[in-house]
Each structure stands twice: as structure tokens, then as C-alpha cells.
Amino acid sequence: MKPRKMRPKIIPSQDPDRAYRFYRDVFEFLRDPKDQTTLIVDKKAIKFEKSNQKQQIELIVRDHLSELRQHLANNFIEEIEPVQKAFNNKAVLKIKDSEGNTVQIECNQDK
Numbered sequence: 001m002k003p004r005k006m007r008p009k010i011i012p013s014q015d016p017d018r019a020y021r022f023y024r025d026v027f028e029f030l031r032d033p034k035d036q037t038t039l040i041v042d043k044k045a046i047k048f049e050k051s052n053q054k055q056q057i058e059l060i061v062r063d064h065l066s067e068l069r070q071h072l073a074n075n076f077i078e079e080i081e082p083v084q085k086a087f088n089n090k091a092v093l094k095i096k097d098s099e100g101n102t103v104q105i106e107c108n109q110d111k
Helices: 016-025 065-074
Strands: 003-007 010-013 030-032 035-041 047-050 056-064 084-086 090-096 102-108
Touching (some): 003 035, 010 016, 065 090, 065 102
Parallel strands (some): 010 047, 056 102
Antiparallel strands (some): 030 035, 084 090, 090 102
16 A cells, blocks of 8 residues: 555554554555654654544545555455545545544545
8 A cells, every 4th residue: 555645643542552553554654764663654653542532534545446445355454335436536435443443545546
């Protein structure tokens, strides 16, 4: 997966270590070269805070819809709503992360 932007960059989680592994492995966020324990996107650190709250997270990726669906299936992640069409030939799908947060992923429509 090729993540470009995400907001917010503070993720509520019951288990911050589990959330960190999910975002590292599923979304393939890069590690900060200066601190290998910090994930970054758009040159900014992602923070995992211990919390029982749930939040909606918006993620923009460079991938096309078919590639994204295959990647999610390879990681046993299911879509929770039908795909929606968005402005400028984009598609939006929603999943749940390891902590129950809803992640709305915007990607490119297939050609």
C-alpha cells in the first residue's frame, strides 16, 4: 500500500502496541529514520494513545481500488460498507482497524 496522507494522526487504542503493528503491517507506514519505533506519514509522526474511544480516520493512498482490495484481502481485512465513488475519479471504502476505529480509505478508481 502507498499511503499519502492521514488525519488525524493520533489513533485511540486499547492496545497501542497492537495498533502500531496493524498500521505498520496493513497500511505499510514507514518508520521514522531517526526513531525506528515511530511510524510516519506525510513526514509527520503517528501517535497511538491508550483510550477506549473510537474515531473515524481518513487515509488517502496512491493505490487503485483493485490493488487495495487485494492487499486488504491478503491481510484478512473486510470492507464494512459498499465502495462509494468520490470526486476526481476516486473511490472510498471503509474498514475497521484492530482497535475498532473506522478507517475511510480514498484510492484511485480502476482504469
